[in-house]
Amino acid sequence: MTFTVAVAGKGGVGKTTFAAITVRHLHERTGEVVLAVDADPNSNLGAKLGTEPGRTLGSIREELMSLGEEPPPGMSKPEYIDYQVKLALKEGHGFDIVTMGRQEGPGCYCFVNNLLRNVVDSLSAKYAYVVVDNEAGMEHLSRRTTKATDVLFVVADGSKAAVEAARRISTLADEMKIRVGHKALVRNMSDPSSADAGTGTVEGFDSVHAVRRSSRVRADSERSESLMDLPRTDPAFSDISRAVDSVRRVA
Numbered sequence: 001m002t003f004t005v006a007v008a009g010k011g012g013v014g015k016t017t018f019a020a021i022t023v024r025h026l027h028e029r030t031g032e033v034v035l036a037v038d039a040d041p042n043s044n045l046g047a048k049l050g051t052e053p054g055r056t057l058g059s060i061r062e063e064l065m066s067l068g069e070e071p072p073p074g075m076s077k078p079e080y081i082d083y084q085v086k087l088a089l090k091e092g093h094g095f096d097i098v099t100m101g102r103q104e105g106p107g108c109y110c111f112v113n114n115l116l117r118n119v120v121d122s123l124s125a126k127y128a129y130v131v132v133d134n135e136a137g138m139e140h141l142s143r144r145t146t147k148a149t150d151v152l153f154v155v156a157d158g159s160k161a162a163v164e165a166a167r168r169i170s171t172l173a174d175e176m177k178i179r180v181g182h183k184a185l186v187r188n189m190s191d192p193s194s195a196d197a198g199t200g201t202v203e204g205f206d207s208v209h210a211v212r213r214s215s216r217v218r219a220d221s222e223r224s225e226s227l228m229d230l231p232r233t234d235p236a237f238s239d240i241s242r243a244v245d246s247v248r249r250v251a
């Protein structure tokens with residue numbers, strides 16, 4: 001059984017940070033190799049996990065389109081896509097990562113897009129844990145690139161507007177009939193002196209988690225450094241680990 005975690009929220013609230021620390025925590029806690037899916041066209045999950053960017057599924061799709069949707073002789077199309085996706089899968093320390101990249105372009109490439117999505121689905125089945133970092137906003141929900149997930153973490157920063165945006169994302173997920181086992185609100189960058197403050201309950205969410213602001217997370221990001229060396233004692237790391245462990249128990 002695969003346990004899938006999707007991370008959503010408006011721009012710049014800390015989605016990728018949350019996703020990267022979740023990948024690290026799940027591996028360190030369980031010993032399993034985690035599949036990280038970077039579903040943001042402005043991909044940077046790999047960078048936060050300390051890997052160089054590889055080929056994106058978007059570029060594979062472009063290549064398939066330029067072949068007129070025909071695979072090379074002697075290969076079926078699913079075999080060819082499977083082979084390409086294996087090339088696109090990058091191995092990191094405790095995780096493998098696949099990067100969706102940009103998928104826009106003229107015309108309807110639904111056939112190829114659906115095939116690629118199916119390949120990601122079948123890839124996911126091989127892992128115990130999958131963590132998906134989504135693009136900002138709600139587009140991905142409307143396009144249904146997220147169809148089902150055990151846990152949806154919606155990240156908000158301290159602002160009232162961010163919590164409102166998180167609630168809209170939660171409502172849209174219901175309207176789009178996305179199957180979500182557990183909806184969790186993350187109040188990111190909360191005051192460092194108040195580890196458990198500001199949680200309580202929020203309508204539309206099954207649980208609420210506070211993640212403290214961390215000067216080290218901010219500094220690593222400014223220096224474009226990965227979060228692979230972030231100590232587990234860092235306040236953001238320990239709060240994210242706690243949130244992930246608590247939803248693993250209830251989802």
Ligand SMILES: Nc1ncnc2c1ncn2[C@@H]1O[C@H](COP(=O)(O)OP(=O)(O)OP(=O)(O)O)[C@@H](O)[C@H]1O
Nearest residue numbers: 011012013014015016017136212213214218221236
């Ligand atoms: N708990 C935290 N403490 C301190 N800084 C944080 C925390 N979480 C995120 N940040 C910082 O906030 C900025 C935005 O974080 P991040 O890139 O994770 O957001 P995002 O939601 O993925 O953004 P985008 O919408 O552009 O994809 C980064 O500089 C990051 O280091």
Ligand SMILES: [Mg+2]
Nearest residue numbers: 015016017040
């Ligand atoms: Mg991001």
